[in-house]
Amino acid sequence: MKVERLLWLGASVLVFAGFIYLWQLICDYRWVSPVFLPGPDRAWQALMRGMTQGDLLVRWIATIERMIYGWLLASLAGICLGAVIGSSERARAYIGPTLELMRPLPASAVVPLAIALLGLSETMVLAVIAFGGLWPMLLATVHGFSAVEPRLYEVSRALGLSRTAVIFKIALPSSMPDILAGMRLSLTVALILAVIGEMLASRDGLGSHIMLAARAFRSPDLFAGVILLGVTGLMSAMLLGWFESWMLRWRESR
């Protein structure tokens, strides 16, 4: 088991190294003009320079903060709303169709509305992130709450658990796998929307960094930004993955 995992890890590192090498080859032989595609070496230099001398680090942190705040907002709202809707059959019947109507709306479609209401402000960006991240959270939580084993509600009645205890000790933990899956999706959405929001509202962050670099044909800077985005996505997914397997440790243990 351990050996197998190590092999997989080794293989993925190899694939990654191969990809970088290919990238370098393409640039060395100038198959693509360096104006558009800098080699990994130049992208790396730009990244290091931006981190140590420029304000790339500050921008990166700004983007991560936006992503996390928006995501937490979306998660909190999604869990609360989802709990209310999911635990009542009537609420599901009444609100369900509206949700289905709103869900496929791309979050970017509400950007003009958000700008009209909130201006090109930090609040606007957060609102867009939270709105986009809300849907996966909401749907996952509704599903989790409506799928609680009915027998457990009977057990709670027989034991005489209070209403709040039933929510926090039965329904919420029982929905946790769904909620965590929703949080994972929502985190990806939050990163994407943080970048889009920064580009549109020109708030200082990776999104604006990338856009400015593109306009000025500074492709190494652009790639440095993209690399950081990738790293952010990867790291947040990994952290959440650990959190998830810790929260759901009762599942795999056997």
Added chain:
Amino acid sequence: MLQIDKVNLTLGGHEILRDVSANIGSGEFVCVVGPSGCGKTTMLRLLAGLYQPSAGSVTYRGQRMLHPRQDIAIVFQDYGKALLPWRTAHGNVALAFEAMGAPREGRDDKIEQLLVKVGLGGQGKKYPNQLSGGMQQRLQIARCLAQSPAVLLMDEPFGALDAMTRQGLQDEVLSIVRDTGATAFFVTHDLEEAIYLGDRVIGMLPHPGRVAITVDVNLPYPRNQLTTREDPEFLRLRRQLFDFIKDAES
């Protein structure tokens, strides 16, 4: 102590129980047998306060059963669904104490004692999916005992277990019920199990569900898996109930 008086129950337009009456005395062990679908579970749910009769009354110590009570514990047949998979064995028993608002201090010791009592000593840290079926059912029983119930309602609690585990648990339940002086209502479709455990066996018939026969069991305590089952009285009762079920099916 528990009384069902001329109860009718209609669910979703179907008449499920008709004119069911039964009187369960304090400390009595009553078993219910009958073919599948005759309303055994329904009767237990009425006694638990999970259903309300359409006509007639269910009373507990003279009061109407309007909702489930903490001193009436229910052991469900599907133990896998009745346990909280995200809580350890210890945590599952703790749930009963949390519901009662029992003081925190000394709780851990009490829980361990209960686990020992059902033969799960030292297994407190395991999650339900790490326990065998028999152990999970034991755990559910431990949680019910944590309620210090005056009445134990059990719905085919050993239905899904193998014969050996089953006999072991029968003896454990018998001794627990005798130790605590609890009143027991036990649903099963195993005639021998009913006679072995019960002071009285109620036989039910379907379409609509009704009480068709009541048999007193006068077998000496403590009961023993070998001698009790060979007792002529045991065999006579088994024959009587067997004939009853056979007539019902023909």
